Amino acid sequence: MGKATIIPFGPQHPVLPEPLHLDLVVEDEKVVEAIPQIGFVHRGLEKLVETRDYNQFIYVAERICGICAFGHSYGYAETVERLMGVEVPERAQYLRVIWHELSRVHSHILWLGLAADAFGYESLFMHCWRLRERVLDIFEKTTGGRVIFSVVKVGGVVRDIDAAQLAEIIRVLEGIKQDYKQIMDAFLKDSSVMNRTVGVGYLSFEDATNLSMVGPFARASNVPYDVRSLGIGAYGSLSDFEPIVDAQGDCYARMKVRALEVLQSIDIIEEMIARIPSGDIAVAVKGSPADGAEAACVVEQPRGECYYYARGNGSKNLERMRMRTPTSQNLAGMVKALEGCDLADVNMVILTIDPCISCTER
Amino acid sequence: MSYATKSPWVIHYDGSSCNGCDIEVLAALCPGYDVERFGIINTGNPKHADIFLVTGSINEQNISVVQEIYNQMVEPKVVIACGICACSAGIFHDCYNVIGGVDKAIPVDVYAPGCAVRPEAIIDAVVQGLAILDEKSKALKAQKKGA
Numbered sequence: 442m443g444k445a446t447i448i449p450f451g452p453q454h455p456v457l458p459e460p461l462h463l464d465l466v467v468e469d470e471k472v473v474e475a476i477p478q479i480g481f482v483h484r485g486l487e488k489l490v491e492t493r494d495y496n497q498f499i500y501v502a503e504r505i506c507g508i509c510a511f512g513h514s515y516g517y518a519e520t521v522e523r524l525m526g527v528e529v530p531e532r533a534q535y536l537r538v539i540w541h542e543l544s545r546v547h548s549h550i551l552w553l554g555l556a557a558d559a560f561g562y563e564s565l566f567m568h569c570w571r572l573r574e575r576v577l578d579i580f581e582k583t584t585g586g587r588v589i590f591s592v593v594k595v596g597g598v599v600r601d602i603d604a605a606q607l608a609e610i611i612r613v614l615e616g617i618k619q620d621y622k623q624i625m626d627a628f629l630k631d632s633s634v635m636n637r638t639v640g641v642g643y644l645s646f647e648d649a650t651n652l653s654m655v656g657p658f659a660r661a662s663n664v665p666y667d668v669r670s671l672g673i674g675a676y677g678s679l680s681d682f683e684p685i686v687d688a689q690g691d692c693y694a695r696m697k698v699r700a701l702e703v704l705q706s707i708d709i710i711e712e713m714i715a716r717i718p719s720g721d722i723a724v725a726v727k728g729s730p731a732d733g734a735e736a737a738c739v740v741e742q743p744r745g746e747c748y749y750y751a752r753g754n755g756s757k758n759l760e761r762m763r764m765r766t767p768t769s770q771n772l773a774g775m776v777k778a779l780e781g782c783d784l785a786d787v788n789m790v791i792l793t794i795d796p797c798i799s800c801t802e803r
Numbered sequence: 804m805s806y807a808t809k810s811p812w813v814i815h816y817d818g819s820s821c822n823g824c825d826i827e828v829l830a831a832l833c834p835g836y837d838v839e840r841f842g843i844i845n846t847g848n849p850k851h852a853d854i855f856l857v858t859g860s861i862n863e864q865n866i867s868v869v870q871e872i873y874n875q876m877v878e879p880k881v882v883i884a885c886g887i888c889a890c891s892a893g894i895f896h897d898c899y900n901v902i903g904g905v906d907k908a909i910p911v912d913v914y915a916p917g918c919a920v921r922p923e924a925i926i927d928a929v930v931q932g933l934a935i936l937d938e939k940s941k942a943l944k945a946q947k948k949g950a
């Protein structure tokens with residue numbers, strides 16, 4: 442064994458998609474320890490609840506992360522609604538799930554593209570991002586925005602999707618599904634991709650549960666935990682929902698779980714559209730959260746479970762708003778998975794947890 | 804500007820953005836908008852880049868990183884602030900950890916507004932940046948001749 446050397450990695454690095462800094466302790470070409478340093482994206486937006494009222498804060502919540510923007514506005518709205526005892530109309534709940542699952546489709550395809558880039562498949566990366574544009578087109582048609590939608594409000598949603606548009610979504614998704622299946626084969630059956638990912642960055646079931654990993658990262662280590670199976674909101678009406686798991690615990694398994702979840706999400710959207718009830722899309726919300734009232738909520742974001750907590754103080758502004766995002770949870774597992782991997786695999790391992798640093802640091 | 808004399812290479816750094824603008828920067832390079840067909844390539848190396856695309860606002864932690872990348876870039880160079888966060892810190896302007904827009908750290912040549920900034924706006928900004936790049940390189944040449 443050679444002498445230990447420390448290699449600084451990031452925050453700006455050719456292979457890094459996110460501003461994260463790691464001190465990699467390496468012996469020869471093996472990583473023995475990874476020490477993360479974060480804080481490059483910290484804005485301190487939880488404190489903004491003191492200056493924005495609970496209706497305005499939803500636009501801040503949405504900008505925690507531009508990839509799961511919808512999920513954050515959805516989670517925040519759901520929490521405040523629980524805090525104030527607001528009953529959201531059923532149609533709005535269905536619409537929220539449709540948009541939320543569409544976000545997952547776009548987020549996972551985006552991630553698959555970045556993964557392809559990480560193992561050197563430049564044109565596969567481009568194919569993924571081209572497919573993703575079609576999901577963004579749906580967003581643009583239904584909400585007006587490509588990445589930030591501002592379509593949720595406390596008490597419901599701002600816009601309805603009419604029957605013609607719903608039919609259009611089904612049609613577009615069918616097309617996406619056909620093309621996606623071809624791309625998926627490239628990821629899951631290509632021998633060079635497998636050489637690069639199978640057995641790399643292993644995380645055991647024990648480690649995943651001890652470190653409380655969430656999302657696809659945990660599910661790839663055989664932890665069958667998915668918030669959607671709790672049946673919150675319209676998820677409760679799904680005919681059946683089984684979290685997608687894999688027992689391998691390596692980079693390949695994480696890729697496979699995400700790849701299959703895209704198809705699962707498309708199925709969910711189709712089922713939601715088939716069943717969506719008619720009715721109002723929002724209720725009027727009056728008054729303020731009571732002093733000392735507390736509420737919490739969990740949402741399955743594309744990257745895993747995100748926990749929201751809110752406390753009222755009798756005024757229009759919340760006393761405290763707190764969220765624990767999936768990546769801040771998963772960083773511990775990432776450090777674990779990095780131990781013992783080759784230096785050249787570091788970017789692959791980092792990427793397969795799908796880190797979202799702006800969520801983590803807020 | 805009648806025609807561009809070169810295809811610029813860009814470098815992208817995510818200040819403290821919410822990722823919304825970052826994925827739009829990437830989307831501008833990818834199919835759909837596809838500026839790569841004009842030879843505009845995203846590089847990770849500051850020494851190779853002509854245009855610096857910054858997303859997100861400046862805070863205590865990343866100010867030195869942004870300045871470092873800017874200083875490493877070779878003259879002539881152009882800085883484009885992508886998104887309202889990079890222009891003026893936008894919705895986060897009164898956060899305790901946010902200093903302000905990118906111009907608080909380095910000189911900015913073009914501001915591309917929007918939250919999130921649309922790929923069309925980025926492309927428009929890059930085209931404006933190209934004209935500025937041309938001017939700067941002319942000025943540099945003139946300076947060299949004079950010296």
Ligand code: SF4
Nearest residue numbers: 820821823886888918
């Ligand atoms: S301008 Fe908007 S989308 Fe862009 S980084 Fe800032 S908050 Fe996010």
